[in-house]
Amino acid sequence: QVQLQESGPGLVKSSETLSLTCIVSGDSISSSYWSWIRQPPGKGLEWIGYIYYSGSTKYNPSLKSRVTMSVDTSKNQFSLKLTSLTAADTAVYYCARGVMATIGVDFWGQGTLVTVSS
Amino acid sequence: NLMLTQPHSVSESPGKTVTISCTHSSGSFGSNFVQWYQQRPGSAPTTVIYKDDQRPSGVPDRFSGSIDSSSNSASLTISGLKTEDEADYYCQSYDTTNVIFGGGTKLTVL
Numbered sequence: 001q002v003q004l005q006e007s008g009p010g011l012v013k014s015s016e017t018l019s020l021t022c023i024v025s026g027d028s029i030s031s032s033y034w035s036w037i038r039q040p041p042g043k044g045l046e047w048i049g050y051i052y053y054s055g056s057t058k059y060n061p062s063l064k065s066r067v068t069m070s071v072d073t074s075k076n077q078f079s080l081k082l083t084s085l086t087a088a089d090t091a092v093y094y095c096a097r098g099v100m101a102t103i104g105v106d107f108w109g110q111g112t113l114v115t116v117s118s
Numbered sequence: 119n120l121m122l123t124q125p126h127s128v129s130e131s132p133g134k135t136v137t138i139s140c141t142h143s144s145g146s147f148g149s150n151f152v153q154w155y156q157q158r159p160g161s162a163p164t165t166v167i168y169k170d171d172q173r174p175s176g177v178p179d180r181f182s183g184s185i186d187s188s189s190n191s192a193s194l195t196i197s198g199l200k201t202e203d204e205a206d207y208y209c210q211s212y213d214t215t216n217v218i219f220g221g222g223t224k225l226t227v228l
Binding site: 050060061094 | 150151153155162163164165168169174208210211212215216217218219220221222
């Protein structure tokens with residue numbers, strides 16, 4: 001069974017950079033593409049972007065200027081960096097395995113709450 | 119920009135059937151697939167329908183998906199409702215620039 005586990009700080013300061021990592025088990029990171037999705041408290045889901053194992057990326061146009069994703073095949077993990085944080089970036093951040101044929105996701109991590117404080 | 123519109127909430131009684139719609143803002147979904155995700159309170163989403171109408175293993179056949187080209191909408195239908203189906207449901211599709219989620223529909227089973 002594929003499992004994904006997000007890790008990173010639960011609290012970050014406004015204007016700083018958020019760094020999250022997703023460790024993948026039960027599958028090779030070279031098998032698919034990998035997504036980050038977030039959900040502000042009490043609100044809906046927002047796609048942040050995805051990265052192929054090769055390193056090619058696609059980002060949400062509304063976040064593109066602040067987002068960087070990377071993949072580490074040796075550690076079977078991928079990462080997200082989001083810069084210039086504001087309170088609007090407070091959310092549960094999910095990593096997920098993408099399905100290339102559908103541009104959807106099939107397996108999700110449990111999510112990690114990130115709070116941006118002033 | 120693509121938007122997917124869902125009803126904010128629906129409710130139905132146990133044993134009944136409910137349908138949740140997802141309307142494409144720019145016309146037909148075309149060849150772009152639709153997925154549906156279930157999110158129970160306090161939990162991560164899980165996939166209940168992919169590729170318009172396919173069920174992942176482990177998802178009961180009470181869940182079905184469809185596309186109605188005439189109304190530019192996708193639908194998730196849940197039959198034989200159970201209290202455990204009470205959750206938020208999100209549709210998801212994409213265009214050339216973005217991956218989009220619908221705003222979500224809260225299903226109450228009462």
